[in-house]
Amino acid sequence: MRSRLRTVVLEAGTPAGKLYNIIVFGAILLSVLALMLEPDPFGNTALRQTNVAWIDAIQNICLAVFSVDFFLHLYVSERPKRYFFSFYGLVDFTAVLFFFVPQVRSEILLWVFKFGRILRVFKLLRFVDEARGMGQALRTNARTIAVYLFFVVMLQVVLGYFIFVIESVNPNTQFKTVANGVYWAIVTMTTVGYGDYVPQTSLGRLLASVVMLLGFGIIAIPTGLLTVSGLKDHQSRQAVRPEACVACGRRGHRVDASHCDHCGTSLDVDVAAEL
Structure with a gap:
């Protein structure tokens, strides 16, 4: 049972x-x-x-x-x-x-x-079968993604400091601390753009433009890593077992399948019985 x-x-x-x-x-x-x-x-x-x-x-x-x-x-x-x-x-x-x-x-x-x-x-x-592939892709690229995220965090801190220094020449600056600058860098790089912190100087706006363009690459790089890894995993799962189920004759089972996907008969036991 x-x-x-x-x-x-x-x-x-x-x-x-x-x-x-x-x-x-x-x-x-x-x-x-x-x-x-x-x-x-x-x-x-x-x-x-x-x-x-x-x-x-x-x-x-x-x-x-x-x-x-x-x-x-x-x-x-x-x-x-x-x-x-x-x-x-x-x-x-x-x-x-x-x-x-x-x-x-x-x-x-x-x-x-x-x-x-x-x-x-x-x-x-x-x-969702693809969720398993996504999880496998994350595990495979975990170290690379971790290093990449660390680099992104450091970049946000540097950019936040830059915008703070640049905007400090303006007496009406909204950037009172470096933390305000880091928050702005994160919001700008992710292209969210809340608008609560806005550069007022020409140099600050130039930096904002650069940060916006960097945002596209920040998102694209991990997406490419996961896509390539996902394609490799998908191709590996396309392989099928050569034998047919002795109970119903169904073929084309995945290599990692242990039971027939039609009748539920154990493939490994039946193959052993045939031999």
């Missing part, structure tokens, strides 16, 4: 697995929708009376689905402890835990749980 449940819960390519994933996926969408429409997501007594009954009903249904999903993953996992402390395990756990926020009376815990309730949206990542 555990093997069959594992096929349903973990193998999204099987008919039963697809149905299971559709149910969980639908529950996630309903839960996020209910959270957005709920007038009192954090348990304020004054607003609680205005809650709509159908929103509470949806939340209870989603809680039941998430609870079953979490405990099923624990049950079918070969290493339950490892699953529990994995990213998806913690997301599944918090998706259940933070339903009980309105019952929390401790102010400190309540503020922690207030922000934690939105974590349930990360359950959607499990259904």
Whole structure:
């Protein structure tokens, strides 16, 4: 029974697995929708009376689905402890835990749980295959990206100091401290441009133009790194196993697949039996 449940819960390519994933996926969408429409997501007594009954009903249904999903993953996992402390395990756990926020009376815990309730949206990542590729790309380029971000931070500090010095000649300058300059450099380089700090001198405006142009490169470089890494990962996943499933005859399984994506039969066991 555990093997069959594992096929349903973990193998999204099987008919039963697809149905299971559709149910969980639908529950996630309903839960996020209910959270957005709920007038009192954090348990304020004054607003609680205005809650709509159908929103509470949806939340209870989603809680039941998430609870079953979490405990099923624990049950079918070969290493339950490892699953529990994995990213998806913690997301599944918090998706259940933070339903009980309105019952929390401790102010400190309540503020922690207030922000934690939105974590349930990360359950959607499990259904996006590209999310796994993005995660792999980030891990592969982690050191390069870390060095790059460190360089960007240092550049922001230098540019912030420059704009502070340049604008200090203006008696009506808005840049009273270097911190104001660093904030301006970040806002300008990311092309956000709030407009709360504006250079008044000609040299300051020239520097602002340079910072704006630098912003395009700042965004493009990490994007290129992740794109190249993602393409390599995608190409590696295009490889398929040569053998067919002995139960249904389906071919074209991914090289990392352990079960048939049509009927759920174990590919490794069946291949060994054939040999």
